[in-house]
Amino acid sequence: MNVVTPFEGIGASVKRKEDLRFLSGRGQYTDDINRPGQTYAAILRSPHAHARIASIDTAAASAMPGVVAVFTGADMPDLGGIPCGWQIHNKDGSPMAEPMHPVLAVGKARFVGDAVAVVIGETRAQARDAAEAIAVEYEPLPAVATTEAALAPGAPLVHDGVAGNLCYDWHIGDRAVNEAAFTKAAKVVELELVNNRLVPNAMEPRAAIGDFDRTTDEYTLYTTSQNPHVIRLLMGAFVLHIPEHKLRVVAPDVGGGFGSKIFHYAEEAIVTWAAGKIGRPVKWTAERTESFITDAHGRDHVTKARLALDADGKFLALHVHTLANMGAYLSTFATSVPTYLYATLLAGVYTTPTVYAEVKAVFTNTVPVDAYRGAGRPEATFLLERLVDVAAAETGIDRLEIRRRNFIPNDAFPYQTPVALQYDSGDYTATLEQALKTADWAGFEARRAEAKARGRLRGIGISTYIEACGIAPSAVVGSLGARAGLYEVGTIRVHPTGSVTVLTGTHSHGQGHETTLAQLVTDRLGVPLAQVDIVHGDTAKIPFGMGTYGSRSLAVGGSAMVKAMDKIVAKARRIAAHLMEASVEDVEFDRGTFRVAGTDKTKSWGEIALTAYVPHNYPIEELEPGLDETAFYDPKNFTYPGGCHICEVEIEPETGITTVINFTAVDDVGRVINPMIVEGQVQGGVAQGIGQALLESCVYDGEGQLVSASFMDYQMPRANDLPPVSVATHTTLCTHNPLGVKGCGEVGAIGSPPAVINAVVDALKEYGVRHIEMPATAAKIWGIINASRPAMAAE
Amino acid sequence: MYDFEYHKPGSLADAVKLLSADPDARPISGGQTLLPALKHRLNKPTSVVDLSGIAELKGIKKEGNKLVIGALAKHFEVATSPEVKAAIPALAQMAGTIGDTQVRNRGTIGGSVANNDPAADYPSAVLGLNATIVTDKRRIAADDFFQGMFTTALEPGELLVAIEFPIPEKAGYAKMRNPASRYVMAGAFIAKTGGAVRVAINGAGPGVFRQTEMETALAANWSPDAVANIKQDADGLNSDIHGSAEYRAHLVTVMAKRAIAAAG
């Protein structure tokens, strides 16, 4: 053993260790777990978007066959509300409105899908049958589904105590400076746009099992979560009042999250609490319809923006006004998404000297809205990259040229934006030029002409974007209202024979961490990949962790591992020095071999590991036995991946159908650990971005009913909706983490939607289209073409 | 799913007996429509009568100038049947575009036609080809069979046994799929049989219907140009989050042009 395996280290496209398990159906997901004596929970949900609950009669349900228990909100007087993890302050400094989010509705139901009662049954079917037998007397109230309706004077109140349905009215930037800059503008470009609401639709529906051991007073929750320690903290401390040492949270294999499985959901508290009440395990698994009406939705912004330019097309100032839909209750990170994850990105890759943004977050009678792949950054990018294209069209400056003129130059890093962030590195020109070449931008007009000859409208669109991820420095987010730290934890456990178990506080739910993180160990310690296992997702095994979101697992979690490996190597060198009778300073370590500098005296990794655990010849007075180290890593800054996406589309004017012909992504994700996994992450993100831009439409009607509540009406992107995606990277290293990595999980979903819409608008150029809202469906595009037909004919 | 009894009769007579004895019993063929409805608890039959073991409902054969397709013929069988491909290629092509591979290997023509989903494919072929529906009791002309959204001439307990398709000189089908469900947003099945032209439109309205203005135009001039300027009245067409009635009306003309082009 201890063979150096360079092809498995950093930069190697090794196959994913987890895929044998996933592809052969041997994954172990929450619903695959069954506990002895397990019961099943069925949740009765409000069919009304807004209703007073006059009474709930559970007598008939309780008498049904197989019913173990029926609970309503009235049975849970001691439970806390489901907490929000980020407190935003209003312009005047007062805290946001934070109404109680009861585990089961009390007094009022506030959205279609709000949990009203739960039946615990011997079987799933019996629980469901009984749930239907619960008689709830609702008094329906008028509902509001959109931010506009919720803010209208006299609108019905979602929460009686929240005036005007306003959660907060927040701003960032210096308004006076900003307004002054507009007075000097040669040109002001305005744009109003919507960032469409999305349903996350992870392949695996949410599920949870609560278990209680009365001999030890210990609770266990198995749940579909991206961050089990965070759930333990939120649910234990705030909702159920169970101390950490009596609460274990396990997030086993999880089939996709995209953000929707970050948050603490009522069902987790329900099954855990109910397991204690009835003394038996309780399982709940969402049906697909429940996923649509209870998984936190994404995006849902309505924005008005103004961009001031000088006579040369240099951006002078940006003013943004956004309404953000929070849904009926504040989900875990909901409040941070349209503020610190959005408005702080409004400088984009440009030198705009002043940015002012104000954001109103609004309660509505809809499913709570929270982070969804990209979270805030796609909203910022879509706004900016559409606005820049409109500015190009209205100033007559070429859309590449206007970007080049405004790019933050390479020598300006570290670059302080006017909206709090300091970018550490980037090369926007390089990613742009590489993408232009790959996409053959220069040859596009010939392709447009060729398409026209076939009766097709061809368009090309670009987006040059930046995002902030690798979240986040605890002190910074703490000063901005976060109620948690955002460091990460890694344990490197070297076993006596030299193999390694890594405990990480991040969580893999499709991203391939079991491979990527193992490659870090192989690269640093020289242990073959097969001898490195990554363990995640269990609070009983992992010291602590903040989980996976905001593309933080490698940048923050990987960095914690590096710190822990530093400790391992330092200790191992001391052991090696002892064995080789050399001084520690003279012992060099390089991927598995310890050497006394300048000699041929060496010790292998395995010998040192064994010595650490069999300390017969050991500096026992100075050094503890064992080789097992833990590190907490708190990042110094966010990381700033960026790049350029180019999309080419063809529209069939007769039907309005858009076909994405090809898509080019050149991203700077920092150092690339596994190029194959990066490519997969970017492709997946681009698929979701194309979905948002062209297909996915979450629609509520005026009564607050979710019209697109199934795959019959909600269009997920499918394989044949997607083009070949060319993925390449251009690396500038992150300057402040030990790996130089930035993150790749969200770039695809952040950079792509404006590239797609810019391409659609370009294709529709001859129809005078200035902007088209997402999703640009066939019906919508045909409507535009059809409406302008008489005008064109008249010309 | 609610509890129900399950029966699997071996003959048409037994199936009819079971169904006529219980007004709340429901036949099931491929289950691709009924099972999702049961799972969503939208349906509460006392018993489900599985038709899949009934030999009389099976088979595809050419009888003179007719193609007779048993109710249990799966979409996959129709799509790949040499008889169908030779006699009515447009029908085979249509069957090959219904749903996905799983659906085509379970779903049946009898189930689809009996169900008469306005967004389904087959009803337009049945109407466009002027087929005859054969039940356990009688023969029903296509024009009398489809009676609007999910409604047919079938009486409670009456079973669709086979469909007889006259073999056309020419036939073509084109559809635009609903972007989400991939059922039909607007489709046109157009056939010339014994010199007579029929244009059947599915997806666009609350039920499959004939576009007689197009039929007249095509009888005079069998070409896409003949229908290119015929505007379908949007009145009464479906309008939903996927498209307005005006859009669907427009698509009717586009699909009709394409169907004729496909028919050759």
Ligand SMILES: Cc1cc2nc3c(=O)[nH]c(=O)nc-3n(C[C@H](O)[C@H](O)[C@H](O)COP(=O)(O)OP(=O)(O)OC[C@H]3O[C@@H](n4cnc5c(N)ncnc54)[C@H](O)[C@@H]3O)c2cc1C
């Ligand atoms: C994912 C998916 C996608 C689909 N996409 C399409 C599509 O693109 N186009 C399309 O046309 N369809 C589509 N379908 C529907 C599919 O074609 C169904 O198979 C078909 O509509 C019903 O046929 P079945 O044999 O499955 O009928 P079943 O579900 O078994 O029955 C349907 C109904 O007909 C009744 N019935 C069944 N057989 C008889 C009979 N012999 N006599 C009288 N009544 C009977 C049943 O009682 C029931 O009411 C899709 C289905 C799914 C699940």
